[in-house]
Amino acid sequence: MSSWIRILFLLVAPALVLSACSPSPGRSADEKEPHFVLGQSRVNAMDYPGAVEAFEESIEVNPRSSAAHFELGWLYEQKVPDPAAAIYHFERYLKLNPNADNAALIKQHIEACRQQLAADVLALPSASATQQQLEKLIEQNRQLQDQLNRWQVYAAQLARTNPTPTSLPPNPTGSSGGSQTPSSSGNTSRPAPTAAKTHAVASGETAARISLKYNVKLAALQAANPNVNLSRLRVGQVLTIPAQ
Numbered sequence: 001m002s003s004w005i006r007i008l009f010l011l012v013a014p015a016l017v018l019s020a021c022s023p024s025p026g027r028s029a030d031e032k033e034p035h036f037v038l039g040q041s042r043v044n045a046m047d048y049p050g051a052v053e054a055f056e057e058s059i060e061v062n063p064r065s066s067a068a069h070f071e072l073g074w075l076y077e078q079k080v081p082d083p084a085a086a087i088y089h090f091e092r093y094l095k096l097n098p099n100a101d102n103a104a105l106i107k108q109h110i111e112a113c114r115q116q117l118a119a120d121v122l123a124l125p126s127a128s129a130t131q132q133q134l135e136k137l138i139e140q141n142r143q144l145q146d147q148l149n150r151w152q153v154y155a156a157q158l159a160r161t162n163p164t165p166t167s168l169p170p171n172p173t174g175s176s177g178g179s180q181t182p183s184s185s186g187n188t189s190r191p192a193p194t195a196a197k198t199h200a201v202a203s204g205e206t207a208a209r210i211s212l213k214y215n216v217k218l219a220a221l222q223a224a225n226p227n228v229n230l231s232r233l234r235v236g237q238v239l240t241i242p243a244q
Contacts, residue, residue, distance in 0.1 A: 033058050035054050035061060036058040039051045039071060051071070051075060070106075073086050073089035074086075076089060083113040083116045084113075086109070091110065199214070201233045201236060207230035207233060215244065216244065218230070221241070224242040
């Protein structure tokens, strides 16, 4: 009979040794540490902040407690949300227990925490705020384009009225000295420009129609009225008609 007992012991003993060496969290010698035991009891009572405090104290007592790091990683991921802390404790658990059976699953949890952390840091503005900002930029661009158009018309007008440095200035009365005044000799001088006119915009009139009426180019009309948007004329608005 004793021989059968010895045979049974030889068959069962290896299984007992393997089960004792299993790296499952919460089944190691860390369970005997008082703070760790307190943390487990607080988890059962759903006092998750208190459990975090207890497991942190357990790590202070035993910094190499992989089970305590595992519990803290789970708590910071699921119950007391802190993705950065969860990543730290999960990684410490894997470093202290590199051959853990659940290593692949823990790595998946670490990746999920990293994605959550990135989403919190890189949160995009709301759609309405983005639309308002886009509309503001469009309006600023339109205003800048209007200003550019006016300056281009003004530059073209200056080029026509003063093509060379020896030409008479647009306003001879503002010159100093008499050297630029046309002489009364037989030399051909430029004809004196006619006086500028004004025109009050009537209902239904456009800038193109007004330029045709006075036989002036649209660019010249814009140059004579640099502060007026010719595409948005108002009834009664007074325009300066450039001299021909």
